[in-house]
Amino acid sequence: xxxxxxxxxxxxxxxxxxxxxxxxxxxxxxxxxxxxxxxxxxxxxxxxxxxxxxxxxxxxxxxxxxxxxxxxxxxxxxxxxxxxxxxxxxxxxxxxxxxxxxxxxxxxxxxxxxxxxxxxxxxxxxxxxxxxxxxxxxxxxxxxxxxxxxxxxxxxxxxxxxxxxxxxxxxxxxxxxxxxxxxxxxxxxxxxxxxxxxxxxxxxxxxxxxxxxxxxxxxxxxxxxxxxxxxxxxxxxxxxxxxxxxxxxxxxxxxxxxxxxxxxxxxxxxxxxxxxxxxxxxxxxxxxxxxxxxxxxxxxxxxxxxxxxxxxxxxxxxxxxxxxxxxxxxxxxxxxxxxxxxxxxxxxxxxxxxxxx
Ligand code: NAD
Ligand code: DAU
Numbered sequence: 230x231x232x233x234x235x236x237x238x239x240x241x242x243x244x245x246x247x248x249x250x251x252x253x254x255x256x257x258x259x260x261x262x263x264x265x266x267x268x269x270x271x272x273x274x275x276x277x278x279x280x281x282x283x284x285x286x287x288x289x290x291x292x293x294x295x296x297x298x299x300x301x302x303x304x305x306x307x308x309x310x311x312x313x314x315x316x317x318x319x320x321x322x323x324x325x326x327x328x329x330x331x332x333x334x335x336x337x338x339x340x341x342x343x344x345x346x347x348x349x350x351x352x353x354x355x356x357x358x359x360x361x362x363x364x365x366x367x368x369x370x371x372x373x374x375x376x377x378x379x380x381x382x383x384x385x386x387x388x389x390x391x392x393x394x395x396x397x398x399x400x401x402x403x404x405x406x407x408x409x410x411x412x413x414x415x416x417x418x419x420x421x422x423x424x425x426x427x428x429x430x431x432x433x434x435x436x437x438x439x440x441x442x443x444x445x446x447x448x449x450x451x452x453x454x455x456x457x458x459x460x461x462x463x464x465x466x467x468x469x470x471x472x473x474x475x476x477x478x479x480x481x482x483x484x485x486x487x488x489x490x491x492x493x494x495x496x497x498x499x500x501x502x503x504x505x506x507x508x509x510x511x512x513x514x515x516x517x518x519x520x521x522x523x524x525x526x527x528x529x530x531x532x533x534x535x536x537x538x539x540x541x542x543x544x545x546x547x548x549x550x551x552x553x554x555x556x557x558x559x560x561x562x563x564x565x566x567x568x569x570x571x572x573x574x575x576x577x578x579x580x581x582x583x584x585x586x
Pocket of ligand 2: 312313314315360361362363414415416417425426427428430442443444445449450451486519526
């Protein structure tokens with residue numbers, strides 16, 4: 230079996246669902262169920278004996294040691310993290326605690342387990358550390374896309390904490406031989422995306438008749454990847470990547486935030502037109518920018534294509550259509566995640582920006 234951390238969050242739950250749809254190998258899913266973790270994401274697996282969920286913290290060394298000894302996974306896929314840049318700006322401590330110290334404690338528990346494995350199992354073992362393109366910092370408009378050799382230049386508490394965890398994963402390979410592999414993925418979107426993030430926030434706000442908040446001039450560029458394509462890349466990495474290797478994962482879909490909001494509005498105009506016949510684009514509102522806002526990310530994913538033969542299956546157009554359709558078909562999921570805690574975050578983040586998100 231494999232151990233997945235953070236498997237109740239956005240990408241982790243998509244990964245677990247896709248994994249069990251594609252293969253028979255069981256999954257042990259360790260998640261602390263923070264505000265971002267949601268057991269409803271895993272509802273399709275209820276009664277599936279191949280999925281074992283454990284409510285717990287990656288930083289709980291005793292728990293992780295017990296789980297490793299009991300279940301003897303052949304690999305760890307490490308998603309668990311604090312992941313939202315805006316939250317890292319108002320509360321960095323949780324990011325350092327989970328992303329840096331949590332990853333450190335997880336690496337130590339895994340190392341102790343891995344050290345004691347018989348030689349053959351030791352050689353086959355893998356620890357996939359799921360990181361982000363944000364650790365590379367911000368690109369000038371005409372600069373080439375990030376390669377795996379790009380220097381680390383993190384600009385937010387989130388990306389700094391992810392950079393810290395990347396260095397730990399690298400050092401645990403160099404120093405102790407732990408077979409870690411690090412991946413740097415660009416912005417994901419798709420089903421089960423918590424609506425504090427840009428694309429799902431736009432969809433749920435549009436449908437609720439609220440404003441669509443665009444930070445600053447909206448000319449910031451992100452390289453969007455459908456979440457299912459990130460999952461297929463990680464499966465391929467687990468299958469074929471060498472210990473110590475690093476891969477960038479991206480969709481070759483550079484879009485400005487204004488491109489995104491107009492694409493979402495156009496799809497909603499087509500699939501769920503407003504009662505008054507006007508476009509959802511009327512709800513767009515520019516609000517105060519995010520401090521330290523990275524201007525552009527772009528991923529050069531040629532290494533993973535060349536070495537592992539991975540390519541995304543979705544175009545941006547097909548992936549966004551699937552995503553908007555999923556939100557239209559899952560109003561109960563949306564309603565359930567918009568709890569009091571969610572409302573508090575929306576009020577805190579948008580209350581002073583001059584918008585009314
Ligand atoms: P998310 O915030 O949706 O989910 C994170 C999950 O981790 C949640 O289920 C949460 O409960 C769990 N978690 C948090 N702290 C924990 C702890 N101490 N112990 C156990 N579980 C804990 O995040 P996501 O968007 O799914 O991102 C998953 C990973 O992928 C993160 O490491 C993130 O840095 C990375 N990543 C995300 C993107 C993206 O666009 N979302 C892109 C590239 C990389
Ligand atoms: O690049 C990978 C990263 O992508 C991941 O590592 C992070 O975990 C993930 O959250 C994401 O970070 P971003 O900051 O790029 O994503 P977010 O959805 O928060 O914002 C996307 C862009 O949209 C960014 O330029 C900020 C802008 N934005 C965001 C929100 C929430 C707005 O203009 N308005 C908003 O209300």
